[in-house]
Amino acid sequence: MTRLLGRLGGWCARHGWIVLVSWVIAAAALMGGSLAFPGPTSNDASIPGTDAQRAHDLMKTGFGPGYATGGTIQLLLYSADGPLIDDKPKKAVERTIDDLRTMPYVTKVETPFRRGGISSNLQIGLITIRLEGHDSNKLAETTQKLSKAADPARAAGLEVVPADSSTPADKEIKTGPSEIIGVICALLVLVFAFGTLVAAMVPIFVALISVASGLGVIGLLGWVVDMPKQAGIMATMIGLGVGIDYALFLLSRHRRLLAEGVPVVESVRRTVASSGGAVVFAGGTVIIALSALLLAGFPLLATLGWVTGISVVAAVLTSVTLVPALLGLLGHRVNALKVPLLRGGGTSGEGWAGLGSWVARRPWRVLIASALVLGAFAAPAMALKLGPLDEGYGTKGSEPRRAYELMATGFGPGFNGPLIVVATLPSRVTDAEEPIVDNLVREVKDVDGVAHVADPKINTSGRSVLIQAIPDYAPSDDRAAEVVRDVRAISVPGVRVHVGGKVAGLTDAGDRMAERTPLVIGVVVLLSALLLLLAFRAPVVAIKAAVMNLVSLGAAFGALAMVFSIGVGSGLVGMDPPVSSSYVTELFFSVPIESYVPLMLFAVLFGLSMDYEVFLLTAVRQSYLRHGDNSRAVAEGLGSTGRVITSAALIMVAVFVAFIAYPDAMVKTFGVGLAVAIAVDATIIRGFLVPATMVLLGRWNWWCPRWLDRILPNLSVEGHEEDEPATPRRREPVEAGV
Structure with missing residues (x-):
């Protein structure tokens, strides 16, 4: 090659x-x-084979797209000067509803002047709009057009904010x-x-x-x-x-x-x-x-x-x-x-070569000290908190954050993450008051943590029933996921209960990630080690490199846990707390991390960390092949690549830190995790831990069984032509950098 x-x-x-x-x-x-x-972008966050996906499919086929994800848009109304039922604001709201009913794709508009549509203080109302035939991939544009139709209410002094009904895939960054x-x-x-x-x-x-x-x-x-x-x-x-x-x-x-x-x-x-x-x-x-x-x-x-x-x-x-x-x-x-x-x-990289020689003279002490430091970095990872991240952590002043706060204030925190219970029935029913439906509704109401249950709806075939249940807890609260599991555990003879909605979908995503994470990690580690084996024909080096990369991952997850789960400086990276009670709260508060982020972060970090391993091992291998002295090869390899790897790491860290400024929480978590992992990897791991282990392993670094050497293809990563004597036509003084 x-x-x-x-x-x-x-x-x-x-x-x-x-x-x-x-x-x-x-x-x-x-x-x-x-x-x-x-090209069109997709907001498809489906997870095949999950209960939430089954509920979503039943909603589309049995009740029409107006009840499926993306088929409902809600507008929050807030009257700061008095009740919404006063003559002036009420007439403005009614004009708004009339205008909304004339908008394209709108099939039904539910007034806030109904049971469950207005808050107890009568100052916060909810307009629910059902859509059919619209492009679900353009939900944000549709929402803004419908919000614009509410200008009559705004002209009357009311605040109108569209609620966020998007999924994680809807977020356009x-x-x-x-x-x-x-x-x-x-x-x-x-x-x-x-x-x-x-x-x-x-x-x-x-x-x-x-x-x-x-x-x-x-x-x-x-x-x-x-x-x-x-x-x-x-x-x-x-x-x-x-x-x-x-x-x-x-x-x-x-x-x-x-x-x-x-x-x-x-x-x-x-x-x-x-x-x-x-x-x-x-x-x-x-x-x-x-x-x-x-x-x-x-x-x-x-x-x-x-x-x-x-x-x-x-x-x-x-x-x-x-x-x-x-x-x-x-x-x-x-x-x-x-x-x-x-x-x-x-x-010549004398400083880095000197560091390599220093490490070579005391490998055990360097190994132990490095392990202790890395252990301290990784220790907070045990506190890593995974869970859905709701709009209560959104940017202050943004429409989704304001809508979330109005919804929680007026109707309770669980209103931001309703559970959509869809159950299949053993036989056809024609009335929502039939005993089997009534029994199901009663069972849902009796679940601990359910605050409110809406009237049930029967689908066109009479074989499915849809019930909206409002939990007591916000979507980011761990207890909301427990309510989802408890509702799914309801047992009514002949009835199969499925739970959909944002909270249920994120709960299923977390369960799927926990189930598949060992498989993904195993495949990544195995294939990466195999690629290194093909590159260097050295099994020990390949296995050790995979282990070292896992160590840098520990430091990354420790940093994530420290900043987001423990809350040390979460405000400093631009996260806004749900409630600001003091200056300390502004800087230190816990933020859940979406369940799929650690797995994505693992894949990216493992690959990036392997970059530096490959460049360092290539240089050490070339030196070793020239003279056969392992300790000297380690010092020379570190000397020739130390400045390059450090500069490369600084660039990576600068790029990733810059992305922490993004308002999106997912990008922030990636920025923090990647920046810390690359910084630790290029300094402690490549500068101390890897050289120390290579010195201790000695000739075992490059050992390869004869049978394995015979069957491995010749894909050596290190070229040897560069070691041939140069025959330059001229020699000019050139100041070489890194």
């Missing part, structure tokens, strides 16, 4: 303009096409300043690392081309597959990080070879043959980890996984083609535009 990559890199360096123009045209065409003909901040921070790190503006701009340019190409493909794929609205932001977050990092690894290797006097094209060829192989294998581990999410049994999560993998594929392709093309075109000008007072580092 290294020879093939070397030939590819050499060809790209000699035909730089062709490669550069081709990539720019491809990126512009894909991004332009996706903007001109954007739009791009914003975080991407720009991340790129600027990455550029600053690169300038300090290389000391020249030209060299610093190469990884930025390549990453932007990579992200644009990936987003273009993802946007167009929306026409042929169900594409979640979160796909773009996840692809951008990961694509920026890996795109800059992979280009950085190649560029730093190329500049070292130039400093040794190797001609430009030959330097590019050797760079792609060696570091390019590491990029391909590193990207492969990320893709494997993300692809394993297909086994999670959650279509939304599976799609997010392979869609994010597209951005990684784009990053790998641009790294092994566009980077060598740019390096060939720039030649020695890659070191142009030096920044005053910045040297860009040396080529």
Whole structure:
């Protein structure tokens, strides 16, 4: 593989303009096409085989789309000056209802002046609108149009806020300043690392081309597959990080070879043959980890996984083609535009090599100390709180947050997460007052934690009944999930009870994640270790690398638990508490983490952590093959990659921290978890723990049984051409960076 990559890199360096123009045209065409003909996004958060999904299907087929998820929209009314039943506000509300009934797709509008439609203080009312024939993927646009129709009520001094009836897949996370901040921070790190503006701009340019190409493909794929609205932001977050990092690894290797006097094209060829192989294998581990999410049994999560993998594929392709093309075109000008007072580092990495030697002289002490520090980081993970995140934690002043607060104040916290009980009957009924239906309603009312039960509705066939039950608890309260399970446990002879709604769906999602998590983790660890085995032909190294990555994951989950579950600084990352009683509450409060986030985070982190492992092991392996001294190889490998890995980690951390500014809670959790894990991985684990274990293992690092060596294909990640004596045509003093 290294020879093939070397030939590819050499060809790209000699035909730089062709490669550069081709990539720019491809990126512009894909991004332009996706903007001109954007593929539809999907709000399908279905989980096949779950009870909530069965209830949802019964609602659609038996009661019409007006009772299914996305078929009902609610408008909250609030009169600050007095009761809604006063003459002026009441007439304004009635005019609003008349206007709503004329809107497209509206089949029924329920007035707030009904039982259960107005609060006890008569100041908060609820208009319920049933829809049919509308595009459920455009629920947000439909809601805004209906809200606009309530202007007569607003003109009368009433506050009108649409309630949030969306699912997690409905949340459209739009791009914003975080991407720009991340790129600027990455550029600053690169300038300090290389000391020249030209060299610093190469990884930025390549990453932007990579992200644009990936987003273009993802946007167009929306026409042929169900594409979640979160796909773009996840692809951008990961694509920026890996795109800059992979280009950085190649560029730093190329500049070292130039400093040794190797001609430009030959330097590019050797760079792609060696570091390019590491990029391909590193990207492969990320893709494997993300692809394993297909086994999670959650279509939304599976799609997010392979869609994010597209951005990684784009990053790998641009790294092994566009980077060598740019390096060939720039030649020695890659070191142009030096920044005053910045040297860009040396080529030998004496400081990191010295650290490697220091670790090699006291491996046991370093191992124990590192384990204790990492254990302290991971300890809070035991307190990780998973659960649904309702709009009570939304951004202050936003419509969903305001609607949530009005609903909870006027009708109770459980009104924000009603349970939709759909039961199939043993025989046809014609009246909701028949004994079997009455018995079922009574059983639902008797469930501990149910505050209110609405009148039952019989479907057109008379074989199903729908009952809306309001729990005592908010959707994010753990007790709401227990109410779901208790209602499902109702036993009425001949009746099969199913529970749907947002709370039931998120409860089922959590149960499915808990069931499938061991399988996904096992597959990711096994396949990643297998890929490392193919790369280095060393079983011990492959197993150890997988274990080290799990250690960095422990630190990430510990950080998540500390910030969100324990609440240390949750306000500092931009989360707003449901209730603000003091300044302390503003900064320290517990926030539940959606059940699917840890599994997605695991897949992403495991792949990204393996990147640094591959680059470090590649350098150690090359040194070991040259002289056979394991301790010296560890010191030299750390010396040659320490600055690169540290710079790459700083870039990743900067990009991920920038995304914490997003108002969406899911993006915040990813930003915190990824930033902490990468920082710990690149310092404590790669700087201390990995070198210490490699020194202690000695020659066992590279041991491979003969039978295994015979059957393994020759896919070695480390190229050896770069170790051949250089035959430079000229030698110029070049200041090499990282």
